[in-house]
Amino acid sequence: MMNLKLFWSLEVIGGLLLILGVALGIVGVEELGVSIPQIDYAPFAIVFMGVFLIMIATVPIFYEKNKTKQQRIEEKDERIMAIYQSAKAKTFNLMAVSIPFVLIGLALFGFMNKVSFFTLGGLYLIFVEYYAFQVIKNEEMM
Amino acid sequence: MKNRLTEIRKQHRMNQQELADVLEVTRQTIGSIENGRYDPSLQLAFKIARYFDMAIEEIFIDERGENDES
Numbered sequence: 001m002m003n004l005k006l007f008w009s010l011e012v013i014g015g016l017l018l019i020l021g022v023a024l025g026i027v028g029v030e031e032l033g034v035s036i037p038q039i040d041y042a043p044f045a046i047v048f049m050g051v052f053l054i055m056i057a058t059v060p061i062f063y064e065k066n067k068t069k070q071q072r073i074e075e076k077d078e079r080i081m082a083i084y085q086s087a088k089a090k091t092f093n094l095m096a097v098s099i100p101f102v103l104i105g106l107a108l109f110g111f112m113n114k115v116s117f118f119t120l121g122g123l124y125l126i127f128v129e130y131y132a133f134q135v136i137k138n139e140e141m142m
Numbered sequence: 143m144k145n146r147l148t149e150i151r152k153q154h155r156m157n158q159q160e161l162a163d164v165l166e167v168t169r170q171t172i173g174s175i176e177n178g179r180y181d182p183s184l185q186l187a188f189k190i191a192r193y194f195d196m197a198i199e200e201i202f203i204d205e206r207g208e209n210d211e212s
Contacts, residue, residue, distance in 0.1 A: 070168075074168055078167070079168070082180075096172070
């Protein structure tokens with residue numbers, strides 16, 4: 001059973017962002033008095049975020065409400081869960097190996113500046129650390 | 143791991159879908175277990191054994207265990 005409260009919260013946040021984006025577009029972003037490069041894009045970005053949140057929340061809510069018995073069984077079926085977990089694990093391995101090569105390649109050929117290189121590299125290291133943390137946590141649990 | 147699930151299911155005059163409905167798994171899972179492509183969890187193995195009122199060892203045969211003993 002999915003956590004519907006979370007999706008309803010996302011739906012509300014998405015709605016609020018949508019209203020905020022439209023309001024900003026009507027009133028004008030200059031009224032905010034914030035000096036951010038490319039602030040003109042702010043209403044579009046906020047509306048996009050709102051629509052995106054509404055979309056990702058609506059699909060699971062509808063799915064959960066109209067779920068058949070067969071779909072409930074499929075959701076809990078251990079073989080199907082194992083199939084998806086195995087696919088995810090293999091994809092993670094592939095990503096863990098390929099991302100550093102892609103990052104270094106892009107940096108060496110000058111397609112990346114220092115900020116984006118270290119931001120993405122740092123994010124990658126955080127994910128690797130998180131993986132190690134999960135391994136330790138699971139070792140303690142099992 | 144080998145198993146006698148097909149044989150036992152047929153003895154009980156059930157098709158894969160009926161057994162799947164009872165065990166609350168998909169028909170494909172029953173098919174995969176019967177073909178030996180998927181080894182069920184201990185929980186599902188117990189569920190199957192309990193449903194047919196048999197011991198797990200009567201349904202599932204651990205070939206490695208048998209080889210170790212000999």
